[in-house]
Amino acid sequence: MPMTAIAANQAKPKDKPYKLADEKGLYLQVMPNGGKYWRLKYRFGGKEKVLALGVHPEIGLKEAREKRDDARKLISGGIDPSDVKRIQKAIQGEATENSFKAVALEWFTRKMADKSQGHQDRTMRALEKDLFPMIGGHPIGGITPPQLLAALRRIESRGAVETAYRAKQTAGQIFRYAVASGRAERDPSHDLKGALATHKKKHLAAITDPKEVGKLLVAIDSYTGTPTVKAALQLSPLLFCRPGELRQMEWTEIDWDKAQWELPAEKMKMGQPHVVPLSRQAQDILQEIQRLNGTRRHVFPSARGASRPLSENGVRTALRTMGYDNDTMTPHGFRAMARTILDEVLGFRVEWIEHQLAHAVKDANGRAYNRTSHLEQRRDMMQKWADYLDRLRLEAITPNVVAGNFGGKQ
Numbered sequence: 001m002p003m004t005a006i007a008a009n010q011a012k013p014k015d016k017p018y019k020l021a022d023e024k025g026l027y028l029q030v031m032p033n034g035g036k037y038w039r040l041k042y043r044f045g046g047k048e049k050v051l052a053l054g055v056h057p058e059i060g061l062k063e064a065r066e067k068r069d070d071a072r073k074l075i076s077g078g079i080d081p082s083d084v085k086r087i088q089k090a091i092q093g094e095a096t097e098n099s100f101k102a103v104a105l106e107w108f109t110r111k112m113a114d115k116s117q118g119h120q121d122r123t124m125r126a127l128e129k130d131l132f133p134m135i136g137g138h139p140i141g142g143i144t145p146p147q148l149l150a151a152l153r154r155i156e157s158r159g160a161v162e163t164a165y166r167a168k169q170t171a172g173q174i175f176r177y178a179v180a181s182g183r184a185e186r187d188p189s190h191d192l193k194g195a196l197a198t199h200k201k202k203h204l205a206a207i208t209d210p211k212e213v214g215k216l217l218v219a220i221d222s223y224t225g226t227p228t229v230k231a232a233l234q235l236s237p238l239l240f241c242r243p244g245e246l247r248q249m250e251w252t253e254i255d256w257d258k259a260q261w262e263l264p265a266e267k268m269k270m271g272q273p274h275v276v277p278l279s280r281q282a283q284d285i286l287q288e289i290q291r292l293n294g295t296r297r298h299v300f301p302s303a304r305g306a307s308r309p310l311s312e313n314g315v316r317t318a319l320r321t322m323g324y325d326n327d328t329m330t331p332h333g334f335r336a337m338a339r340t341i342l343d344e345v346l347g348f349r350v351e352w353i354e355h356q357l358a359h360a361v362k363d364a365n366g367r368a369y370n371r372t373s374h375l376e377q378r379r380d381m382m383q384k385w386a387d388y389l390d391r392l393r394l395e396a397i398t399p400n401v402v403a404g405n406f407g408g409k410q
Contacts, residue, residue: 006059026068040065098183101136107177114271118244134153141184145191206333208340219322228389231289232300238282240338242332247310249299274358277379279386
């Protein structure tokens with residue numbers, strides 16, 4: 001007598017496994033722990049076999065019978081349904097192993113290890129937030145340009161055009177890695193040139209007028225927030241490093257004897273170690289904050305946990321509190337401030353400035369300078385820059401004081 005859906009639903013576990021029979025070899029096996037499994041008993045090649053068809057109640061009686069009938073058609077055609085299932089499982093496993101997500105994570109491990117922590121974090125956020133949800137589960141070799149475009153358009157639709165362009169660039173690197181490793185034939189991002197909205201690069205706001213710089217320095221000195229954030233604010237114009245590099249500064253990186261901050265390659269955007277000479281003013285600020293944070297790993301630890309650095313919005317929020325919004329001055333703007341004034345006002349050599357900014361600078365033979373290139377000249381430049389900022393601060397407080405020329409082409 002055929003089984004009913006009600007009988008399958010109401011079947012209760014017993015001390016030992018038992019079967020509820022349907023028709024044509026189909027039965028429901030009920031386990032002592034309450035699990036219910038559809039099975040098909042059949043003969044192939046003179047041997048009795050059992051094929052698993054799914055779990056009840058995810059698979060109901062009607063669907064189980066359809067699976068049974070499909071299997072019987074294969075048997076009548078001389079094909080063992082167990083072999084078909086094994087092949088399908090292998091194909092599915094291979095597809096999962098070669099999914100966009102799996103290849104992207106492999107690429108990230110191999111190709112991003114020498115990038116700064118901030119760059120790694122931004123890339124992983126883009127993958128997890130924007131690319132994996134849309135194309136992560138797809139076999140990377142089968143992703144088409146329209147599928148990738150749909151994922152990028154989703155980013156674009158929230159107004160994050162720049163983020164969409166960066167995601168496209170990251171996806172392209174992953175696809176090219178897949179091509180090189182034999183898991184894809186081409187990079188579909190190449191076909192999306194011009195498909196996204198026109199992106200106009202917005203330069204980060206910066207104050208470059210010396211008089212306004214003096215006012216900013218006075219405002220920083222008057223900041224009433226936490227000592228940690230104030231110290232980070234005070235060092236921002238003196239060191240003009242990238243904001244992420246500053247907030248992740250560690251005490252072990254400071255060489256007090258040489259008066260310099262030594263950044264390892266893994267923290268740098270260009271993947272090369274870097275040296276920042278410390279002016280007397282910078283050393284004073286560091287020594288002062290060391291009294292408070294000297295036992296911590298980071299010079300600027302987070303208030304939320306000793307093992308974490310100051311958040312990336314710490315200095316930005318402080319600037320906003322002081323009345324400087326994102327259209328006036330940003331943490332990154334201290335770099336543009338120094339770059340402009342050191343060149344146009346103080347007259348220092350551009351290659352010294354660019355090297356101090358940790359930009360990719362090459363000599364006449366196309367070789368990249370190492371971290372100690374022009375170190376003594378840069379040390380002198382950093383001290384004169386700090387002295388010049390003191391003069392700007394004094395001029396802002398006492399207008400009849402005129403800031404002098406602390407640089408000059410050398």
